Amino acid sequence: MGSTYILGISAFYHDSAACLLRDGEIIAAAQEERFTRHKGDASFPGHAVRYCLRSAGISVADLAHIGFYDKPLLKFERILDTYLEVAPRGFKSFAKAAPVWLKEKLFMDRQLHDALAYEGPILYAEHHESHAASAFFPSPFEEAAILTVDGVGEWATASYGVGRGSRIELFKELRWPDSLGLLYSAFTYYTGFKVNSGEYKVMGLAPYGEPKYVDLIYRVLLDLHEDGSFTLNQKYFNYRTGLTMTNEAFDEQFGGPPRVPETKLTQREMDLARSIQVVCEEIMLRMARTVHRETGLKNLCLAGGVALNCVGNGRLLREGPYERLWIQPAAGDAGGALGVAQLIWHRYCGKERRVRPGRDGMRGSYLGPEFTPEEIERDLRSWGAPYQRLDGRIIQRTACLLAEGKVIGWFDGRMEFGPRALGARSILGDPRNPRMQALMNLKIKFREGFRPFAPSVLRERVAEYFELDCESPYMLLVAPVKKERQLPMTDAQDRLWGIEKLNLLRSDIPAVTHIDYSARLQTVSRETNPNYYDLLQEFERVTGCAVLVNTSFNVRGEPIVCTPADAYRCFMRTGLDHLVLGPFLLDKSLQPPWKEDGDWRKEFQLD
Numbered sequence: 001m002g003s004t005y006i007l008g009i010s011a012f013y014h015d016s017a018a019c020l021l022r023d024g025e026i027i028a029a030a031q032e033e034r035f036t037r038h039k040g041d042a043s044f045p046g047h048a049v050r051y052c053l054r055s056a057g058i059s060v061a062d063l064a065h066i067g068f069y070d071k072p073l074l075k076f077e078r079i080l081d082t083y084l085e086v087a088p089r090g091f092k093s094f095a096k097a098a099p100v101w102l103k104e105k106l107f108m109d110r111q112l113h114d115a116l117a118y119e120g121p122i123l124y125a126e127h128h129e130s131h132a133a134s135a136f137f138p139s140p141f142e143e144a145a146i147l148t149v150d151g152v153g154e155w156a157t158a159s160y161g162v163g164r165g166s167r168i169e170l171f172k173e174l175r176w177p178d179s180l181g182l183l184y185s186a187f188t189y190y191t192g193f194k195v196n197s198g199e200y201k202v203m204g205l206a207p208y209g210e211p212k213y214v215d216l217i218y219r220v221l222l223d224l225h226e227d228g229s230f231t232l233n234q235k236y237f238n239y240r241t242g243l244t245m246t247n248e249a250f251d252e253q254f255g256g257p258p259r260v261p262e263t264k265l266t267q268r269e270m271d272l273a274r275s276i277q278v279v280c281e282e283i284m285l286r287m288a289r290t291v292h293r294e295t296g297l298k299n300l301c302l303a304g305g306v307a308l309n310c311v312g313n314g315r316l317l318r319e320g321p322y323e324r325l326w327i328q329p330a331a332g333d334a335g336g337a338l339g340v341a342q343l344i345w346h347r348y349c350g351k352e353r354r355v356r357p358g359r360d361g362m363r364g365s366y367l368g369p370e371f372t373p374e375e376i377e378r379d380l381r382s383w384g385a386p387y388q389r390l391d392g393r394i395i396q397r398t399a400c401l402l403a404e405g406k407v408i409g410w411f412d413g414r415m416e417f418g419p420r421a422l423g424a425r426s427i428l429g430d431p432r433n434p435r436m437q438a439l440m441n442l443k444i445k446f447r448e449g450f451r452p453f454a455p456s457v458l459r460e461r462v463a464e465y466f467e468l469d470c471e472s473p474y475m476l477l478v479a480p481v482k483k484e485r486q487l488p489m490t491d492a493q494d495r496l497w498g499i500e501k502l503n504l505l506r507s508d509i510p511a512v513t514h515i516d517y518s519a520r521l522q523t524v525s526r527e528t529n530p531n532y533y534d535l536l537q538e539f540e541r542v543t544g545c546a547v548l549v550n551t552s553f554n555v556r557g558e559p560i561v562c563t564p565a566d567a568y569r570c571f572m573r574t575g576l577d578h579l580v581l582g583p584f585l586l587d588k589s590l591q592p593p594w595k596e597d598g599d600w601r602k603e604f605q606l607d
């Protein structure tokens with residue numbers, strides 16, 4: 001008997017993606033943005049679908065089922081309901097949003113059939129069920145509590161329940177317009193960052209600020225209940241009725257209009273960021289405690305965009321009632337593609353779930369395209385790019401270059417699924433180097449100097465460097481750098497404000513130690529990424545340090561690189577010293593001059 005293939009799709013909201021299961025096992029998944037090179041691409045994920053099918057050597061005709069990650073009709077009902085309720089105030093955004101909904105979203109079924117040339121039925125799951133399935137089914141737990149928190153799906157903005165064996169059941173939800181994701185996004189907008197992608201920046205900025213606005217947020221914006229549920233005072237928000245997140249009433253309370261994007265960051269934005277982060281963590285903690293009280297379970301699975309708040313996740317692990325956390329690496333809407341496919345397998349097809357103790361079902365999230373040495377070499381020759389083929393010696397050579405302070409583009413194996421680079425499409429550097437953070441931010445990533453970098457560490461060494469002794473394979477937990485490694489601040493240094501503190505050395509791995517001594521870390525094990533593991537081990541042999549700086553292989557505003565050509569372009573456009581493409585090593589100083597077609601800095605809104 002042949003294998004059963006199920007394709008899951010998420011699209012038309014943000015971050016479209018496709019995922020393929022073979023007999024229930026996740027064998028491929030990718031976000032559309034990586035192929036089209038448009039960050040957060042929300043269009044139909046045709047490239048991602050084709051990639052999934054190609055990687056399995058099958059065609060649409062071989063698919064047993066196709067699933068979509070939410071229910072467009074329910075979502076339309078919510079949109080319509082909102083506009084009727086607030087009309088005519090909301091008419092402006094209705095007029096803007098309605099044609100899109102009518103054209104693209106309401107006729108989803110026809111569109112999916114046409115795009116895929118597929119005549120069978122398409123199965124739809126509810127948005128938060130897809131998130132919940134993506135959180136529980138691939139987890140290493142036989143049973144666990146499930147919590148999903150995001151902006152909004154159809155009606156739900158957060159939900160919780162239980163997963164047992166091959167079943168999940170959600171029994172409570174928080175509903176639109178009360179949404180933690182949207183509250184956080186309102187502050188993202190207000191502090192002058194881009195909604196749906198700038199939330200990370202707000203989180204990174206938070207430690208520079210003071211929680212000055214926390215009381216005000218509780219007093220005027222939200223009525224928070226003991227169980228973590230809340231109502232948002234819609235008087236201050238504009239997301240239901242307008243095209244912005246906050247309004248003048250909000251400006252009045254928080255001391256002025258939103259920061260104009262790309263203008264100078266001030267202490268005020270830092271204090272706002274800190275304040276909303278504190279509130280967000282409090283709500284996450286309350287929600288998690290409620291789910292624990294009601295389920296009595298010791299493991300928790302998380303998904304939804306808010307589960308990408310790794311500072312909040314770290315606190316959940318340290319202060320929450322759970323023994324273990326598992327967070328879906330593609331916690332945002334891309335992961336919905338994976339969730340709906342697994343729902344079909346377990347719920348619709350009634351198939352049992354096999355849990356391998358201590359192992360999740362994500363294959364390290366290395367689920368995207370890979371390229372053979374022959375394919376890479378063909379590309380290198382066609383570009384006339386000088387290279388060395390090192391094969392078995394590539395790891396040793398790369399470790400030495402890193403130890404010399406070089407910054408390296410590392411492209412190896414299958415691309416990651418989800419927003420983090422995990423050592424397949426990464427830029428690497430030496431974390432001990434005090435100049436590394438500024439160098440990588442300004443010369444390589446072309447981004448704000450305050451943004452912290454994340455460390456990768458050998459799994460068995462994590463407790464020697466950080467106050468954490470469990471796996472964090474997807475870089476979704478923040479933990480303090482080990483006490484003994486921290487360098488205390490003098491009184492004078494302590495009195496410095498905000499961004500002035502940036503250049504102070506805080507530990508013996510300064511490039512990955514945030515201003516509050518925290519680090520968003522990735523543990524690396526040999527089972528999921530042997531080459532990256534070996535590189536870390538070799539770096540430790542050469543330097544005595546089992547940690548590397550790992551940042552995503554892209555520049556600001558651009559999706560993470562997917563192909564060798566994307567990697568080479570990024571290498572040539574930035575201050576990267578070397579590029580590793582599988583077994584090949586490239587030296588920047590030996591490359592022919594790079595000719596740029598068009599103004600790429602403008603394209604990515606770089607200054």
Ligand SMILES: [Fe+2]
Nearest residue numbers: 150304305333
């Ligand atoms: Fe979502």
